Amino acid sequence: MAHIIDAELRHERRRDDLIYAAISAIEAEGVGVGMGRMAELAGVSRPIFYRHFKDREELDELVRRRALALLMREVLPQFGFSRPPMKTLRGVTTAYVTWIVGHPRLHQFLESGSSGSGNVDHYAVMAKNEYITVISNYFAAIVELSDDDDRFRVPLASGMVGFADAVMRRWLMDAEPKMPAKELAEFLTVSLWMLLDGHLRSAGIIIDPDRPLEEVIWPVQPQHQAPA
Incomplete structure (x- = not known):
């Protein structure tokens, strides 16, 4: 045995x-x-x-899963509660842009489907769902939303992912982008914060973008314990 x-x-x-x-x-x-x-x-x-x-399709799926894991290995550590939300968001967008710029062909492969599979979007959807789940769960951990407001959590996360993806795709199409990668990451940071902040304010939640989240969230909501 x-x-x-x-x-x-x-x-x-x-x-x-x-x-x-x-x-x-x-x-x-x-x-x-x-x-x-x-x-x-x-x-x-x-x-x-x-x-x-088993075949090329199995290899492609395993490669895409590994590529997604490599990307998430760079992005996930940026989420936390000890830093201000703007700094956290900047870390996420910078890691995202930096990885794609460093691995453009692997990113293209991740976004495409297996040759002959007829399912071009499956793996791209899988990747985006992974991003949406992470962001949505992060929202749930940092803010207390009413049941009515909570129903917007996943659509908001989806909108943020879709916006970043669309901007990144368009940027990659330019042989000589007018905006350098560092500036692109900052553009995404500011844009995504405006989207997030606007929706939180509509729910009556105002978060200082420059104060650590653990100072803002848990003193106001003592029933939550800050993660170690």
Whole structure:
């Protein structure tokens, strides 16, 4: 039994290595790189590469899931309660823009569908739903909304994600963007804050953008305990 488990673990580790090799191939040669070329760049024969995946569609899904995890690894640490909300938002947008600028081909692959799958939008939707869930849950943690106002939490998070995505897509279309990446991140920061602040004010909630959230939220709402 132990040797079976060891074999399965070796297979999973090897497959994990090949997923990263596929990511490297995409970043080096673009979204159209084939499995044969991926195998070549990974330094293994095609049969060895192929036998670790059911088909190209499975490989594509695993690559996209890993790409999303890599992006979220940069973005998630920016969320917190010890910093002012504007600084938190700036950290999120900067991490988001920086990762995409650093990995344009991988981002393009994440936003596209498997060749021949006929489902171009599935993975892009999966990624956006991940962002929306994170932002929506963050809202729930920092502000106490009435039941009536809470129903706008997910649409607001969705609108923020959609806005950032649309701006980023348009920026990437320009061969020579007029706005540098740092300025783009700041534009997103200010724009998203205006969107968020406007909706919170309509619900009677005013948050100082330059005061740490833990100083603003929990003293006013003592039933919440600030996360450690």
